[in-house]
Structure formats: C-alpha cells, structure tokens
Amino acid sequence: MSRSCLLLAVSLPLLLLALAACSPLTTLNALSPAGDTECVDGVAYGEGPRRKLDIYRPQGARSAAPVVVFFYGGNWVNGARGDYAFVGRALAARGIVTVIADYRLHPEVSYPDFLRDAAQAVAWARREAARYxxxxxxxxxxxxxxxxxxAAMLALDARWLKEQGMAPSELRGWIGLAGPYDFLPIENPTTKPVFHFPNTPRDSQPVHHVSxxxxxxxxxAARRDKLVAPERNTGQLAALLRAQQVPVRELYYDRVSHTTLVASVAAPLRWLAPTLDDVAAFVLTPGA
Known part of the structure; x- marks a missing residue:
C-alpha cells in the first residue's frame, strides 16, 4: 500500500468519527487551517444582524485578485457565514478574494427579500473589493x-442587481453547486412558505430568465443527488444556456452527495471530487 493510500485509510475513519461527533461544518472548519490567508469578519453590508459578511483573502494581498461572493445553502431557513470558513480559506489560498455573506432567512423574510440581500452584498463587493x-x-x-x-437569480434575472445600480453584465461569471433552478410545483414542505406556495410566481424560477x-x-452537481435532481436542474439550465450561446461548463461528480459536494472544497475531503480545482480554474482563467 502506498504512503498516500495508507494515510487515507488511517485518517478517513478518524474524520468520519469527528463528523459524526459534532457539527460536520464545524469539523471541516477545524480541519481547514487558515494557512497563508486572512479573514476580516463581521463587516456590515446593510442594516441588521443578518446583513453581514466575512472577507477571506491571500495573506498580505495587495494585487488585484478576482472576487467571488459565495452564498451558502440551507433551504432559505438556516445557515451562517461562519460555518463556511473552509470555503473562504480554500479559495483565498488559490489567490481569490472571497466574500461569504449572510442573508435574511424564513420566517423573518420570504421570496424575494433574500435576493435583495444577496444583491446588496454583491453591490458591496463591487464597491469595496479593492480595499481588500x-x-x-x-x-x-x-x-x-x-x-x-x-447566485443564479442574480446572474439571470436583472431585477435584483438593478435595484443596487448594477447589471448582470458586470459579473464576470457565476458558479452553481447543486442548485435548484426549476422546482415548481414545490414538494418540500419547508420550502413552500418561503416561496408562497401555491401562489409561487413563475418568474421565481431561474430557468425562465435565460438570455x-x-x-x-x-x-x-452530484450525479446521484437525492435532494435536487441534477438532470432537471443543472442539466436543463445548462442546455438552455447553450441554446442562447452562453458559455457554460457542466460537470457531474460521482463520489459526492448533495451535501458533500460543497464539503469537498475542504482539504480533508478533496479526494472526493475536484470541486476546488474546477472552480479555481473557472475563476482564474485568463480573460475570465
């Protein structure tokens, strides 16, 4: 057995034990050291406790690096920016300034208010990125x-960035991991009140804004995603984008699930999928 395989055989059971013993995201953050990156946390981009963000950047960053604004999942009812430090550190270590933003959740708000928060965070990044x-x-x-x-709605539906004096054309690109882009009629009982089901507007669906x-x-996407059907969502949206001659790269990974897809960005789980490599290549490609 090679040294790398031996290390994996020894470390994987320990990692799985740690994941089972406490919050998986807390464990991933603990096992993802900051290294040559730094974080500025708790910066307000709007009013209230849920309109704050953290900025991760290469240590001592002075040159103009690409900027990624990342939004976590949680069915629009839970999530916190600090849980995704491993994403910020991983991208910052690749030379990308990364903004991880909180946004208001249900039941405090419902569709489309969290999109307005997301657009406000992106507008903040547009204004302030050079400082970091x-x-x-x-x-x-x-x-x-x-x-x-x-992320899809900001990139496809111009209404939300327009409210912040921006347009989707000011984005160099966008990245979706296991996104729900076409989910009507809504079946998940938790999601129904978030989108006012059965009165969910048709134009709440990203697939209706492709141009x-x-x-x-x-x-x-995870090829065998049990929560968000990859063919209906990622596959359909990719096909619609291609039909409009929009450049799109569509990838499916075999060894990840809906949740471990984002977790594979963290150092201990990168053997599951090349998520970080593919995201970094997309962002750092010359001309991107």
Missing amino acids: GGDPQRLFVMGHSAGAYN RATPPALLI
Whole structure:
C-alpha cells in the first residue's frame, strides 16, 4: 500500500468519527487551517444582524485578485457565514478574494427579500473589493444549493442587481453547486412558505430568465443527488444556456452527495471530487 493510500485509510475513519461527533461544518472548519490567508469578519453590508459578511483573502494581498461572493445553502431557513470558513480559506489560498455573506432567512423574510440581500452584498463587493486586494472588474457570484439559486437569480434575472445600480453584465461569471433552478410545483414542505406556495410566481424560477446577456456559468452537481435532481436542474439550465450561446461548463461528480459536494472544497475531503480545482480554474482563467 502506498504512503498516500495508507494515510487515507488511517485518517478517513478518524474524520468520519469527528463528523459524526459534532457539527460536520464545524469539523471541516477545524480541519481547514487558515494557512497563508486572512479573514476580516463581521463587516456590515446593510442594516441588521443578518446583513453581514466575512472577507477571506491571500495573506498580505495587495494585487488585484478576482472576487467571488459565495452564498451558502440551507433551504432559505438556516445557515451562517461562519460555518463556511473552509470555503473562504480554500479559495483565498488559490489567490481569490472571497466574500461569504449572510442573508435574511424564513420566517423573518420570504421570496424575494433574500435576493435583495444577496444583491446588496454583491453591490458591496463591487464597491469595496479593492480595499481588500480584489479587482471589482473580475467579480463572480457562487453558491451551493439554495445559495446557488440566489447566485443564479442574480446572474439571470436583472431585477435584483438593478435595484443596487448594477447589471448582470458586470459579473464576470457565476458558479452553481447543486442548485435548484426549476422546482415548481414545490414538494418540500419547508420550502413552500418561503416561496408562497401555491401562489409561487413563475418568474421565481431561474430557468425562465435565460438570455444571451447571461454571464458565463460553471454548473456542478452530484450525479446521484437525492435532494435536487441534477438532470432537471443543472442539466436543463445548462442546455438552455447553450441554446442562447452562453458559455457554460457542466460537470457531474460521482463520489459526492448533495451535501458533500460543497464539503469537498475542504482539504480533508478533496479526494472526493475536484470541486476546488474546477472552480479555481473557472475563476482564474485568463480573460475570465
């Protein structure tokens, strides 16, 4: 057995034990050291405790790096920016200034208020990125699950960024991990009140906003996702984007689930899928 295989055989049971013993996200953060990155946390982009964000950047960053604004999932009812430090550290270690934003959740708000929060966070990044070593001309949005929906709606539906004096064309691209892009009629009982079901507006669905003006996309899904059907969501959206001649890269991974797709960004789980490599390549490609 090779040394790398031996290390994996020894460390994987310990990792699984740790994941079972406490919050999986807390464990991933604990096992994802900051390294040569730094974090500025708790910066307000609007009013109230849920309109704050954390900025992760390469240590001592002074040159203009690309900027990714990341939105986490949680079915629009839970989640916190601090739980996703492993995402910020991983991207910052690749030379990407990363903004992880909280947004208001149900029942405090419902559709479309969390999209307004997301757009406000992106507008903040556009204005302030240069202060943290970021290039506002190389701005991306990214999300996982419900957060991928948020990112998609900002990139596809111009209404939300327009309220902040921006347009989707100011985004260099967007990244969706296991996003729900077409989920009517709503079956999940938790999601129904978030989107006012059965009176959910048709235009709440990202698939109805595809146009040639949509920024380039990287769409990634778990091939056997049990929560968000990859064919209906990622596959359908990718096909619609291609029909409009929008550049899109569509990837499916075999060894991850809906939840471990984003977890594979963390150092201990990168053997599951090349998620970090593919995201970094999309963001850092010359001309991107």
